[in-house]
Amino acid sequence: MKARHKRFAFLLVGLSVLGVAAWLVFQALGNNLSYFFSPTEVVEGKAPEGHVFRLGGLVQPGSFRREDKGQAVVARFVVTDNHQSVEVRYSGILPDLFQEGQGVIAQGRMGPDGVFMADEVLAKHDENYMPPEVAAALEEGHRKGVANMATGGGQ
Amino acid sequence: MSSRILNWFKFSSPASFYPLAGTIGRVSTLIAVALLAVGLYMSFFVAPTDYKQGEGYRIIFIHVPAAWMSMFIYVVMAFWAAMGLVFRTRLSFMMARALAPTGALMTFIALWTGAFWGKPMWGTWWVWDARLTSELILFFLYVGYIALQGAIPDVRRGDRAGAILLLVGVVNIPIIYFSVKWWNTLHQGASVSIREGSSMSAIMLETMLIMTFAFWAYAIAVAMARVRLIILERERETRWVAELPEVKL
Numbered sequence: 001m002k003a004r005h006k007r008f009a010f011l012l013v014g015l016s017v018l019g020v021a022a023w024l025v026f027q028a029l030g031n032n033l034s035y036f037f038s039p040t041e042v043v044e045g046k047a048p049e050g051h052v053f054r055l056g057g058l059v060q061p062g063s064f065r066r067e068d069k070g071q072a073v074v075a076r077f078v079v080t081d082n083h084q085s086v087e088v089r090y091s092g093i094l095p096d097l098f099q100e101g102q103g104v105i106a107q108g109r110m111g112p113d114g115v116f117m118a119d120e121v122l123a124k125h126d127e128n129y130m131p132p133e134v135a136a137a138l139e140e141g142h143r144k145g146v147a148n149m150a151t152g153g154g155q
Numbered sequence: 156m157s158s159r160i161l162n163w164f165k166f167s168s169p170a171s172f173y174p175l176a177g178t179i180g181r182v183s184t185l186i187a188v189a190l191l192a193v194g195l196y197m198s199f200f201v202a203p204t205d206y207k208q209g210e211g212y213r214i215i216f217i218h219v220p221a222a223w224m225s226m227f228i229y230v231v232m233a234f235w236a237a238m239g240l241v242f243r244t245r246l247s248f249m250m251a252r253a254l255a256p257t258g259a260l261m262t263f264i265a266l267w268t269g270a271f272w273g274k275p276m277w278g279t280w281w282v283w284d285a286r287l288t289s290e291l292i293l294f295f296l297y298v299g300y301i302a303l304q305g306a307i308p309d310v311r312r313g314d315r316a317g318a319i320l321l322l323v324g325v326v327n328i329p330i331i332y333f334s335v336k337w338w339n340t341l342h343q344g345a346s347v348s349i350r351e352g353s354s355m356s357a358i359m360l361e362t363m364l365i366m367t368f369a370f371w372a373y374a375i376a377v378a379m380a381r382v383r384l385i386i387l388e389r390e391r392e393t394r395w396v397a398e399l400p401e402v403k404l
Contacts, residue, residue: 008241015322022326026337034339035284056339095278097207105341122277125208127346129215129355135206 036105043084047110055088055116056105056124057081064100079104079116090118097123167244169386170395176386180379183372190369197362214272219346220367222265224374225293226328228258232300233325236318246382248314249389251321252304253382257374259297266290277341285334286342289327296324310389 026033036056037047047053056079063078074091077100088106098104103124108117130138166172198216205212232251239247269287270280281287300317307313335344347353353360390396397403 004241004243011237011240011322015325018323018326022330026330033285033337035282035341036339038339093278095276097276098278102207120279122279122282122341124341125276125343127343127354129205129208129212129346129359131203131356132206133203134356 038081039079039084039086040081042086042110042116049110052107052109052119054105054107055079055086055118056103057085059098059100059102059104060085061100075121079106086116087114088116088118088121090121092119092121094121095123097125167242167246169246169249169390170393172246173383173386173399176379176383180376180383183376183379187369187372187376190365190372194362194366194369197358197365202359202362203356208276211272211275214268216363216366218265218268218272219363220370221261221268222290223367224370225258225262225265225290226331228254228261228374229293229296229321229324229328232258233321236321239314240318240322245389246386248318249382249385250378251318252314253378253385254374255297255301255304256381257377259294259301261370261374262290262294262297266294282341284340284342285338286331286340289331289334292327293324293331296320296327300324 036054039055039057041047042055047055058080060078060080063076065076067074067076074089075094076087076089078085078087080086088108089111090106090108098121103126105122105124106116106118107120107122111117166175194216198213202213202216204210232254235247235251235254238244239251266287269290273282274280300320303320304313304317307316334340335342345351346355347360347363355363387396387402
């Protein structure tokens with residue numbers, strides 16, 4: 001075994017040990033590195049009760065409304081992961097990308113009435129980038145597809 | 156066997172690599188300028204407006220190539236560090252050293268443009284999610300490597316210490332890359348991946364790839380210029396350096 005083979009073997013062993021150590025650390029940390037909880041996790045009681053945490057999901061279409069309470073305008077909407085949903089109340093500035101059907105992350109805590117009281121709402125963008133025409137065409141195609149399913153698919 | 160290895164290592168000698176680095180550097184500079192001109196023109200005038208983000212999305216043409224480069228340069232540096240540690244080639248450490256400032260710059264650009272994009276789109280400049288935090292750690296790794304290497308007066312010891320830091324830091328690269336998959340993050344998932352293809356419109360993707368190649372060429376060009384300076388500095392006592400026309404003057 002030449003000296004450089006020895007050094008190479010040493011390096012490989014060192015890196016493998018490091019890799020295993022890193023893997024163990026992340027196994028132990030598990031979900032704690034996640035930035036937010038989904039509505040399903042909140043409903044299942046996995047989110048910390050009585051503490052500030054972040055709730056992430058899609059704004060359920062048709063759920064957004066504003067309540068005018070004197071000086072403050074309160075926004076109310078439902079955050080869903082298409083499985084479970086949580087109602088959110090928030091007074092403050094909503095980001096530009098905020099709209100129904102869009103991903104959001106709200107930071108706050110659960111109120112006693114089961115409504116999530118947010119102090120901060122961020123928009124979560126998805127990985128799709130396309131020109132408006134393409135988006136419109138996709139939307140159109142989706143609508144047609146849905147219509148076909150509704151009319152053609154009897155089962 | 157030994158003759159093949161000799162051949163392989165021909166350019167691992169600083170003296171024979173010095174002129175080659177000059178040629179590679181010149182060619183890369185030309186490619187970088189040409190691709191940047193085309194890429195920037197396409198970024199601003201050819202690529203269409205995004206359906207949701209409007210014009211603000213155009214920052215990805217800088218942000219994504221810079222972020223890719225920040226990770227890729229680190230891997231290349233770690234490769235050279237491993238080469239240097241195993242084969243004891245001086246040039247390997249010089250290559251790692253020459254790439255470091257560019258890698259740090261790319262990381263900084265990725266973080267900075269990301270913040271500019273985040274404010275209007277997310278509603279915040281910065282969050283401590285897994286993707287952003289691990290990229291910030293990458294920036295600290297680059298800066299730490301440069302600082303550690305510079306703080307040790309003995310070049311050989313500095314190189315070795317820096318190389319070990321580089322190799323240890325490699326664990327961070329898959330964490331950055333997969334962070335958006337492994338954990339819930341505010342940062343969106345990858346728009347372009349080898350396995351799943353791209354979720355961008357074709358012209359946007361092409362623009363981004365041209366910018367990526369421009370960044371590659373730029374990184375190669377400046378790394379070659381820098382490695383030439385490092386070679387001159389470290390080999391200043393040798394005869395071949397003293398006999399160079401540009402040194403003789």
